[in-house]
Structure formats: C-alpha cells, structure tokens
Amino acid sequence: MPGELCHLGEDRVATETLIACRNVWKIFGARPEQHLAALSDTGGTGMPGHVVAVRDVTLDIARGEMLVVMGLSGSGKSTLVRCLSRLIEVTAGTINIGGADLGAMSETQLIALRRQKMGMVFQSFGLLPNRSVLDNVAFPLEMRGQDRATRHARAREMLDLVSLQGREDYFPRELSGGQQQRVGIARSLAVEPEIWFLDEPFSALDPLIRREMQDEFLRLKGLLGKTIVFITHDFDEALRLADRIAIMKDGAIEQCDTPDRIVMHPATEYVAKFTSAIDRARVIRAGSLAEPGLANSLEGGAVCGQHTIRSLARQLVNDTRDIIPVTNPDGVLLGGMNRQAALDVLLGEGA
Amino acid sequence: MTLPSATRQAPPQPNYTRVALILLTLACGLGLLKSALPSGFVRPPEWLILPFADWINGFFKFLREDLGLLTLTRAFADALQWLLDVTANLLYGKARWPRIGPIPWTVIAISAAAIGYALKGWRLAALCGGTFVWIALMGQWKWAMETLSVIVVATPFSVGLGLALGILAWRSPRFEQVLNPVLNIAQSLPHFAYMIPVVVFIGVGPKAGAIVTIIFSVPPMIRMTLLGMKKVPPEVIESGKMSGATPWQLLRAVRLPTARTELLIGVNQVIMQCLAMVVLASFIGMPGLGQKLLQLLQALKIGLSVEIGLTIVLLAIMLDRASKAWAVRQPEHHAPGSSWVWRHRVLVIWAVLVTVAFGLAQVVPYLHIVQRSQAFSIAGPIDALMDQFIRMIAPVTAWLRWFLIVWVLVPLRDAFLWMPFTAVLTLLAAAGWAVGGVRSALICLGFFGAIAMSGWWDRAMITVYMVCISVILAALIGFPLGIWAARRAARAQRLLLLCDTAQTFPSFIYLIPVIMLFGVNDVAVVAAVVVFAAVPLVRYTIEGLRGVPSELVEAADMSGATARQVLWHVRLPMALPTIMVGLNQSVMFSLFMVIIAAFIGTQDLGQEMQRALSSSDVGKGLVLGFAVAFMGLMVDHLLMQWSAARKKALGL
DSSP: OTTOOTTTTTHHHHSOEEEEEEEEEEEESSOHHHHHHHHHHHSSOOOTTOEEEEEEEEEEEETTOEEEEEOOTTSSHHHHHHHHTTSSOOSEEEEEETTEEGGGOOHHHHHHHHHHHEEEEOTTOOOOTTSOHHHHHHHHHHHTTOOHHHHHHHHHHHHHHTTOTTOTTOOGGGSOHHHHHHHHHHHHHTTOOSEEEEESTTTTSOHHHHHHHHHHHHHHHHHHOOEEEEEESOHHHHHHHOSEEEEEETTEEEEEEOHHHHHHSOSSHHHHHHHHTSOGGGTOBHHHHEEGGGGTTOOSOOEETTSBTGGGHHHHHHOOOSEEEEEOTTSOEEEEEEHHHHHHHHHOTTO | OOOHHHHHOOSOOOOOHHHHHHHHHHHHHHHHTGGGSOHHHHSOOGGGOOOHHHHHHHHHHIIIIISOHHHHHHHHHHHHHHHHHHHHHHHHOOSOTTOOOOOOHHHHHHHHHHHHHHHHOHHHHHHHHHHHHHHHHTTOHHHHHHHHHHHHHHHHHHHHHHHHHHHHHHHOHHHHHHHHHHHHHHHHSOHHHHHHHHHHHHOSSHHHHHHHHHHHHHHHHHHHHHHHHHHSOHHHHHHHHHTTOOHHHIIIIIIHHHTHHHHHHHHHHHHHHHHHHHHHGGGGTOOSHHHHHHHHHHTTOHHHHHHHHHHHHHHHHHHHHHHHHHHHOOOOOOOTTOOHHHHTHHHHHHHHHHHHHHHHHHHOGGGTOOOGGGOOOOHHHHHHHHHHHHHHHHHHHHHHHHHIIIIIIHHHHHHHHHSOHHHHHHHHHHHHHHHHHHHHHHHHHHHHHHHHHHTOHHHHHHHHHHHHHHHHHHHHHHHHHHHHHTTSHHHHHHHHHHHHHHHHSOGGGGHHHHHHHHOSSHHHHHHHHHHHHHHHHHHHHHHHHHTSOHHHHHHHHHTTOOHHHHIIIIIHHHHHHHHHHHHHHHHHHHHHHHHHGGGGTOOSHHHHHHHHHHTTOHHHHHHHHHHHHHHHHHHHHHHHHHHHHHHHHHTO
16 A cells, blocks of 8 residues: 555554544625525625635544644635634534534533533634733633642643743743743643644744744654644645645645655645645655565565655665665565655656 | 825725815805895704704603602612712711721822832832822812712722623624714713703712713723723634633633723723813812812912812822723733742731821821811912912913904904804815715714704804814914924923823813913913813824834935925825824814813803703703714814825825
8 A cells, every 4th residue: 555654554544533524614704605505506606705715625534643734824724623623603514523513512512522622722822811821721621610729730730741840920921932832732731632723833933943843742742642633834844743634725625645645646736836845855755655566575674664765865875776675663564665766756856 | 295005095086176166165155145145044044943952851851750760860879979978988087987087198198109019110109109198288188088089989880881881882783883873972072061961860969970970981991891802812712712611701711801901991091081070070069179179260269279280180190100000010920939928018018007107197196187277388389489470471471362362262253153154064064075075074064954953053153163273273382392392202202291191181270370371261261272182283293203104214215305305295194194183182172171161251152051050951951062072073073084084095
C-alpha cells in the first residue's frame, strides 16, 4: 500500500470515526436556506448578499487522529471548525460526534458536551483580561461547578504541562504572546477533552516563537493522544504537524489526504500551487516511496520509513544499490525504495 | 481641494448644490419681500400653532390621577429619602437613623486619600484628601456633604438602571431601535426640562433633586453599556462558550468583566452628570453647594461665591480623576511570596490612620467638626483683589459691554427677530439639502417646523441668536488657540488637559467670573457661553490637527511645502471632520448654557422655562424643552451628516 504512513500503519483504518460531517453547508446572509435552495435548484449563482462559507463538506475524523485544515483567509476553515464545535449553526448537513447528532442537541446537552469533551484554542487567545493566569485556566472547571481547591490544583497541573510554573498570579496582559497562547492551551486542556480544536493557534505569533510553539505542540500531541482539528493558513505548518491535511478553497475541501500524498499527488491545480513551492524532500518520507513488490530480493542495510528523504540525503548519494530496503520503526520490512526516484525527489524532478 | 483618496472613492456623490441654491434664493426673496408678505408668512399664523402644552398637561394629569402613578412615584421617592437621610446622618450628622454620624471630617479625608492612593498613587491621594481638607477648613462641610450625599445615593441607581437598560438594548435590537432616538432627545433636553415633571410628581427638595439627578445621568450609562457589550472580542465570548458557560455565566463572568473599562467610563460620566445636575437642582430646592452659590451670586457676593466655586471645581476634578483612574486601572500581580500585610498595605495603613483620627477627634473637636466660626475664609482678600482688578479693567469691560450690546447684540437680535419664519425655514431647508439632499432638508424642516407650531417662535429666535453669536465668538477664540496649541506636542498635551479639566466643571461655575466682570446682563450670558463653548472647539481642533497621519505631513514636507501650506492644504482639510464634531458639541453646550444663564436675565426660551418651573407647568416646560432639544438635534444632524460625508470622501 504505497503512501500509507508506516507509523500509522493498519491501526488507523481500524479505529472508529469520532467526528463525521455529512454535506455540511454554512451560508451567511439574511435568508441562507433560500440561497441554498436557489444554488442547488438552478446550479446558478443563488441570491445576492449571501456568502457561502462552507460548501458541501463531507469529512470523517478518526479517534486519535490529527487533522489539519489548511486554507487561505476567507476559505471557510475557521467557519468549519466553529460548525464542528457548534459555535455557529450549520445551514444544512449533519455533524455527528461520537454517534450523537450535534445539531439536534439541546442547549443543556451542548454545554455538557463542551464541559466534558471539547477544548478549543483561539488565534488571539481569547483570555479573560480580568482574571489571573491561574483563574483563566481554571475557568472551564469553574463553569462546571468544581470547587476552588480542586480546580486550582488541576489548573496548576496544566500550567506545569505548558511550562508556565511561577506565572500563576500574572494577568494576561503581563505575558508575551507565546506565553498567552500557552495559557490558552492549558485552559483548553483543563477539562481533559477528547476533542481538541485549535483555530490558527500560532498565527498571531512571530516566526521564532511560532516554531518553538509548534515543537511544544508536537510534544503535547504525543503525550496526550487526543483527536485534534487544527486550523492554519500556513502550508509548512500543516506539513509539519499533520497526520492528514484538508485543503480548503472557497468553502469546499479540495483535497484531504496525508502530507506525502498531497505533495506527491496534488488532486487539483490549486493544491499543486501550494506544493510546487515547497521542498518536497523535506516532506516525503522513505516509507511512502517504498513499494512492497520490490521487497523480494533485498539485502544489506535498511532505512527507517519515517525518515524524510532529505534526512537520508547523504545515504542516498553514497549508497550504490538501485533498490534500498525500507522498514518501519519496529524493523518490519515495508518494501523497497527506488533510489533513482528518491534522488529525483531530493534534487527536484527537472534535475 | 481634493486629495487622491477623494478621487479614488467610487460611488458618485449626488450633487445637492443646485437645489440648495434655489432654496437659498427663495429664502432671500422671502426676506427681501417681507413688507409685501401676508402676515401668515412672517409669523406662524394662529391656526398653525397647536396646543401641545395642553395635550402634555392632559397626559400628565391622566398619569398622575387616573393611573395612580403619583402614589408609586411618591413611594419610590420616600425610599430614596430614607437612603438620603442615612447618608446625611453619616456625612454631616443630620438627626436621622442610624444616628452615628457625623463621621469626623479627618476620617473622610483620610479615606479619600487612601482611595486615591490605591487608584493611582500619591498625586491622586493628595488631590482627594486635599479636597476634603479644603472643604472642612473653609467651613463648607455641611453644604458639600449635602451635595455629595445626593451623588452617593443617585450614582448607584443610575448605574444600575443604565446597566439594565443597556443590556436589554444589547439583547434586543428592536429595543435598541426604540431607545436610540429617545436617548438622542434625552441628551439634548436642557436640565430644566427634567426638573419640571419631577416637581409635579415629587415636589421640591432633596429627594426631587436626587430623582432628577438619577434620570438625567442614566443615558450615558446606557450608551457605554451598549458600547462595552458590543466591543467584547468575539473570541473571548467563543472561549467562554467552549468552556461550557451557560448564557448567564457568560454574561456575568465573561461579557461584563471584559467590558469593564467601558462600563467604568460610563460610571465616570454618570458621576459627572450627577454633579452637574445636583448643583443645578438648587433651582428646585436642593440644598447644598449649588443653592449656596445661587444665593451668593444673586446677592453679588463675589468673594464667597468664588470660595464655593473653588470647592465645586475641586470636587469635580477629584471625582473625575478618581473614577477615570478606576476605569483605566489594570490588575497587577503581586510578587510571589509577599505577605498578606504587604499585599494589603494601603488597607492596613488606612485602618491605622482612621483609628488614630477617630481617637483624636474625640479629644480635639476641631478634628471632628469645624465650626463656622473656626473656618478660614479668603472671601475678604478675594473681594478686595477683585474690586481692584475690576476697577482697573472697568474701562475695557465697560467699553466692551457697550460695544457688544449696541453694535453686535441688539442689531443681531433685531435681525433674527425681523426675519419672516418662512424665510428661516426655507434657509434651513437649503442648508439641509446642501448637506444631505431631500431627507436632510425634511429633517431640518421637521425640527424647526415643530418649533414654529409650538407658538414660541420669537423666544426661540432669541435663543438661536444667542447661540449663534456665542458659537461664532467661541470659534474666533477657539480655532486660533487650537491651531496654535497643535503646533507643538507638549503644548497640545497641556492644553488638552486644561480642556479636559474645564469640561468636568458644572456649567454653573462659568457664571461666577463673568458676573464678576460684566455684571448681570446679556453680555455676561454671552461671555459665559463663549467660554463654555470654546472648550470643545479648542479640544477637537487640537485632536483633529494632531491626528493627521504623519506620513501625509511628511509627504507634504518632502514636497517642499511651507508650514503654512501644510496647515492649509494638508492638516486643516484632514482635520475638518473632527473639528466639526467639536463645533457640534460647542453648539450643544451653548444651548445648555444659554438656558441655564436665563436666571441672570435673558428673554429667551430659558426665561420662560424658569417661569414654567416656578409655576410647575409641565406642559409649557416640556414644550420649551423640546424646542431647545430640536434646535440641538437639527444642528447635530447637519454637522454630523456633513462630517460623515467628508470623512468618507477623505477615506478616513
């Protein structure tokens, strides 16, 4: 199975779907239903004064998966994540979370769901300016009525997790942007959510801090094993963090696949525009070039499928074999990698 | 002069000048042909004048007697009276429950200083404490506390009411739509218009003063609440929702705390409005500083009224600075490991000092209450100094008075009264059309048509003439001053601070110096209004000029423009929309001031309003009040419409 990531392997296929979107539409305007009807009836332009923010999105997110939704501003990615958390109501379509229909939930059920199962991180942090760092992190716990001592204890734990010990009594405006976002992350994790939404969490930060926060995020992700929906407009960030990437344009999902496959087989021209500018060797991993059919007559040292072609560059140049064996991290043989193909990736197609 | 951004603006502005010119010609024609006009064109004919006053009186009679509203309002007033008595007992020892007062003045001064220190440090502490020391030592304790007790009782009511109505308006856009025009009118009604209905329902005295203060100070709180609620960033609300907050939790724990600054600015405005009103409420028998000032001014005791005036000014500055400091205060963390005493050091020091002061006050009566006979007074020296000063400049003021009355005021007044009302209406329609087409023309006609139909045309024209001349004079002073001040940053800063401070004074204060200089006549009124109206003009001129984007000025400098060219071709055109906002405020302030100044003898709407007040004639009082409000609203519409169009054209 070329293109399947070795470290995900078979497990992901087996895991159940946690969030299922079916034909979700979100239209802003005075009469969204009529607009939708006009769109589907005639296939025409619909009514004036309406904006389609999410267009017929069907998407499954598996338990424990990290999905990155990537798109430029105005592509509807933030709207989509707000539909998933029902911060805004969808115009049409259904969203199922753990088997329950999100749209059919009552206000009380929705609040209970958010108190138990959801956490969200916001682009401009969304911290309460009048509360100390500790009280901000404890806020979701306070909302569900936990007493002061327990919620403070839990909040301290969370602050340790994001390395903000000693800042408990500070107020948001006394912290740097990166630190504020750490508070936002700690708050979103305070209730131990199953599902973690992050809406462009690092976009408001400057590049160095952003990089640092991405590393921090990868650490947390490995530690916690949550189902994550991550929004970004930064393609590099998406490639760096994602299990799967959904690329959005004008409210619709253009392609939803693993980073390797998006880079190697862009589904549309729009996606290709993103992928053309990036260094493919940094994204494509040996595992995705391994072909099981070539694995029969292999001998000698193997490479780990998780490594990117870029990190294998020296070895690829020096190794004289035509076919190089590839294994997964446990040492199980995945297949053989055509060295010429790998060099093509490394040097670019035209080289 | 067109800026690049103006030409880039795509939507073609309809050109209103042609119709406006036709209307202007028509207005001039009507004026020139006055002698040939039938009398119905010169003054509103009998059949046009509607008995609004009778209708309002009928309506109020229905409210009072048939709906039994009187018992309700009296019951509310009695509850308020009880609260006033409690504060009066605590502050100056009025013999009422709980009979523990009066609190020694030293304790109150120390407490004020502690609050000042906690809010902003030593300077505010000195201002707050010093104000109370001054009040006590000058022997004005009782009057000042009478005034303050009303503010203390009225402010929470106004804030609560404003908060509730503001939240209601934020929740229901339909309610907001209804509330907005009501607020517009309420904020342009002169102070006296509020007093008359209150006198009818409550009578005169402190509780009437308190109620009128509450009603008068609610609108800004509603506005600021609405603004604050709308300004809460959507992400903060979303983060609250994602934290699983119920709608009530969201309001209490997320929206209101996040809107803190706006809400507290609202509280600041409520306090300042309360002070302004409570001083004026002396007209309906409210005891305190205002009443004292009124008596002293009427008796022309300048030295003593300056003393009272200083107290009012000090109170105003103190209340304004303290409440603003509270509004902009940001929470700060304590260093980890600091002890309880250190974290609450202001509280601890306050407690110690207050205990000491209480103890000393028992031993030394002077520290408890300063008797009248023990009080300082600087009235004598002030009177002497003023006498000398006035004698010195008497030739100037006398000449100025003569010149203004004979050559400016009387001819202008005659000109305004000479104009046929049809000509005035056509003129206003022309102005409206020039600014905003047929809609604005109709709005102008509507507002002034209603005034014509009220039957107070002549009086209204006198008010208009007073406002016109005052605003023109204020502009002649305010513009150059503003332009001069805006040339240097530090100078602009200083003058802005001065304007800020001057704007906190209750309007009444402005009458003291002008009566001192000009005596009791039209010139004094105009002088007071001019000073009062010049303040916003200076302020907005400076803000407009300083607010011009620096790249524009730099670009002009690099094009080799001289300072004068930069001013005329870059700064002024860009600043004009802001300056118009100042002009608008200036007109509003003049209207209010002209009406207040009526008690030193004018023949305009204000004088009639005072008559209505003394005879408790609600209908007449409200008709006059609305006439004033309509003038204000019309000017507001014209200037704001123009300013908005201009801003749009400049791409601001």
